[in-house]
Amino acid sequence: MSDSSSLAETIRQGIDQVTHRAFREHIRFVKASGLTMPQFNILMQLHYQHECGLSDISARMEISNAAASQLVEKLVQAGLLERAEDPNDRRAKQLRLSAQGQRLVEASMAARHRWMDELIEQMEPAEREVVAAGMRLLLSRLPAGNKPY
Amino acid sequence: MSDSSSLAETIRQGIDQVTHRAFREHIRFVKASGLTMPQFNILMQLHYQHECGLSDISARMEISNAAASQLVEKLVQAGLLERAEDPNDRRAKQLRLSAQGQRLVEASMAARHRWMDELIEQMEPAEREVVAAGMRLLLSRLPAGNKPY
DNA sequence: CTTTTTTATTAAGCAGGCTTAAATATATGC
DNA sequence: GCATATATTTAAGCCTGCTTAATAAAAAAG
Numbered sequence: 001m002s003d004s005s006s007l008a009e010t011i012r013q014g015i016d017q018v019t020h021r022a023f024r025e026h027i028r029f030v031k032a033s034g035l036t037m038p039q040f041n042i043l044m045q046l047h048y049q050h051e052c053g054l055s056d057i058s059a060r061m062e063i064s065n066a067a068a069s070q071l072v073e074k075l076v077q078a079g080l081l082e083r084a085e086d087p088n089d090r091r092a093k094q095l096r097l098s099a100q101g102q103r104l105v106e107a108s109m110a111a112r113h114r115w116m117d118e119l120i121e122q123m124e125p126a127e128r129e130v131v132a133a134g135m136r137l138l139l140s141r142l143p144a145g146n147k148p149y
Numbered sequence: 150m151s152d153s154s155s156l157a158e159t160i161r162q163g164i165d166q167v168t169h170r171a172f173r174e175h176i177r178f179v180k181a182s183g184l185t186m187p188q189f190n191i192l193m194q195l196h197y198q199h200e201c202g203l204s205d206i207s208a209r210m211e212i213s214n215a216a217a218s219q220l221v222e223k224l225v226q227a228g229l230l231e232r233a234e235d236p237n238d239r240r241a242k243q244l245r246l247s248a249q250g251q252r253l254v255e256a257s258m259a260a261r262h263r264w265m266d267e268l269i270e271q272m273e274p275a276e277r278e279v280v281a282a283g284m285r286l287l288l289s290r291l292p293a294g295n296k297p298y
Numbered sequence: 299c300t301t302t303t304t305t306a307t308t309a310a311g312c313a314g315g316c317t318t319a320a321a322t323a324t325a326t327g328c
Numbered sequence: 329g330c331a332t333a334t335a336t337t338t339a340a341g342c343c344t345g346c347t348t349a350a351t352a353a354a355a356a357a358g
Contacts, residue, residue: 202305202306203305203306203307204304204305204306214305214306214307215306215307215308215309217306218305218306218307218308219307219308222307235305238304238305239305240304240305240306241304241305241306242305242306
């Protein structure tokens with residue numbers, strides 16, 4: 001394996017391992033919350049988008065409006081989402097997180113950050129600098145609009 | 150925000166963004182493959198473990214043996230898995246990927262690496278070195294047995 | 299041996315997400 | 329104003345995954 005390909009290989013392995021860990025932790029949290037993944041995804045989307053219509057959700061999740069409507073209905077009944085009429089277009093609905101929904105999302109982010117912080121705390125300050133430098137570079141190359149929802 | 154907390158924040162954001170991207174790409178691939186996530190997870194597990202019994206699958210996925218058995222059955226019928234009697238313990242079954250199953254898993258890994266490589270190719274050699282250094286550190290701190298399946 | 303435990307499968311039933319089709323209400327174009 | 333397009337909801341039905349309970353077969357324990 002050449003030098004540059006082993007560099008790429010290291011990066012790929014790092015990303016693979018990290019995402020795998022993140023993925024498993026996330027699955028666990030969602031399951032523990034009593035929600036399903038599609039339901040939770042909607043909460044995450046609304047966390048980052050603050051407010052949107054139903055069609056935005058179905059578009060983002062690549063499901064039908066009907067499916068999105070049914071998912072939203074459950075979240076509204078669970079008290080996690082608020083659904084109001086859009087005053088500018090009375091066909092549309094404005095969806096946003098309820099206070100309870102916000103708390104749940106924040107708890108999930110806290111859980112997600114817990115193991116990251118453990119990792120970070122294991123490192124020397126100089127090492128943190130190295131990892132952060134790599135991440136800064138990675139972030140600068142990732143598509144800007146790629147919000148985590 | 151203090152200096153060290155902004156370092157940690159950078160690392161968390163980097164991990165968040167990268168995992169989010171990886172997650173979405175993976176979802177897309179699995180959906181396109183015509184399999185469901187639980188089914189695909191089994192293929193991934195067998196890719197890394199090469200061979201195992203049914204109970205290993207149910208344990209890892211935290212579902213009942215019955216559920217795992219049903220999932221495996223579908224994958225066997227789809228020609229993606231081979232299920233043979235364990236000669237050492239005739240109660241147990243030896244599960245492994247078929248050639249077709251291997252091809253599918255490899256295709257998923259290729260797809261997963263495609264955008265990573267695009268990212269890497271955008272970088273100067275010196276930048277790759279920085280990212281790789283960060284990843285090497287991260288990898289050294291991640292629990293060793295944490296294989297991506 | 300006989301009993302108990304382990305491994306896997308099958309059956310019945312529930313819950314979830316998804317789709318299409320139909321319905322409702324509002325906005326837009328002409 | 330009237331026809332058309334858009335945003336959402338509801339209903340019916342399908343497919344999956346999951347669970348528990350029952351079954352079968354082989355291994356392990358005594």
